[in-house]
Amino acid sequence: MTVPLITSLQNPQVKRLVRLRTRRAREEEGVILIEGAREVRRALGAGVQLTEVFLCPPLFSPEAAALRFEEGQVTHLTPAAFEKVSLREHPDGVLAVAAAPQPQLADPPAQATVVVLHGLEKPGNVGAILRTADSVGAHAVLILGRGADPYSPNVIRASQGSVWQVPTVPITEDAAWAWLARHGFRSVACTPDAPQVYWDAPLTGRVALLLGTEHEGLPESWRRTDEAVRIPMQGSADSLNVATAAALVLYECLRQRRPVDSSVNSDA
Numbered sequence: 692m693t694v695p696l697i698t699s700l701q702n703p704q705v706k707r708l709v710r711l712r713t714r715r716a717r718e719e720e721g722v723i724l725i726e727g728a729r730e731v732r733r734a735l736g737a738g739v740q741l742t743e744v745f746l747c748p749p750l751f752s753p754e755a756a757a758l759r760f761e762e763g764q765v766t767h768l769t770p771a772a773f774e775k776v777s778l779r780e781h782p783d784g785v786l787a788v789a790a791a792p793q794p795q796l797a798d799p800p801a802q803a804t805v806v807v808l809h810g811l812e813k814p815g816n817v818g819a820i821l822r823t824a825d826s827v828g829a830h831a832v833l834i835l836g837r838g839a840d841p842y843s844p845n846v847i848r849a850s851q852g853s854v855w856q857v858p859t860v861p862i863t864e865d866a867a868w869a870w871l872a873r874h875g876f877r878s879v880a881c882t883p884d885a886p887q888v889y890w891d892a893p894l895t896g897r898v899a900l901l902l903g904t905e906h907e908g909l910p911e912s913w914r915r916t917d918e919a920v921r922i923p924m925q926g927s928a929d930s931l932n933v934a935t936a937a938a939l940v941l942y943e944c945l946r947q948r949r950p951v952d953s954s955v956n957s958d959a
Contacts, residue, residue: 708776723842728755733852743788747773750784794858803830810836818849819934825853827945878916885919894944
């Protein structure tokens with residue numbers, strides 16, 4: 692089967708793909724863009740159904756050349772056309788379109804950590820938090836407000852595939868509070884002015900960690916929680932990167948939930 696080839700920068704498909712780099716256009720079509728061989732491979736491994744694939748063999752990396760797609764999905768672009776639609780400085784010649792995910796919040800187990808992100812705007816931070824949430828086995832990540840699009844190409848790239856592994860759910864504030872309350876989560880606000888250091892707080896059971904932006908933090912309505920914790924800082928810096936802060940508290944959740952070694956004699 693002959694693969695279609697797009698050569699013109701004025702081709703309607705090229706113009707459409709350029710529009711789809713914006714959140715508004717993706718939401719209007721109900722699709723997402725996945726760019727990069729690694730990102731596409733991990734999406735396929737997670738069961739994401741691609742609807743269209745755009746390739747530029749002259750730009751392929753070895754990983755891109757090893758990918759295989761269904762017959763009829765693929766369109767080839769010239770290097771100039773691919774660079775026009777790409778979001779990357781050095782693209783590897785792989786771009787795919789898929790239907791926008793509709794993740795569902797499953798009933799949580801007795802030990803469950805949920806991360807609630809309020810208004811985070813930087814894709815790199817959201818992606819890094821998703822990677823950590825995946826690493827510690829978090830139950831879900833809830834995205835509040837019109838911050839970074841959790842399924843933008845840049846968040847997908849920064850998450851290194853973890854966005855497909857942890858249910859990542861854009862949700863309204865009211866719906867988030869209702870779901871957390873219905874399932875008996877204890878809410879823990881992470882804020883620099885909290886009286887309690889994070890490692891002193893009980894972080895077992897069903898826990899929702901609430902994080903806001905670095906410059907504004909959590910809004911007042913999200914600070915009225917069951918617990919509030921801070922990360923102690925002894926230098927001149929007055930705040931940590933939010934992804935770093937999230938990693939510290941998430942791994943403290945994991946530490947507190949570690950199995951007790953029954954082989955150790957507690958009377959020793």
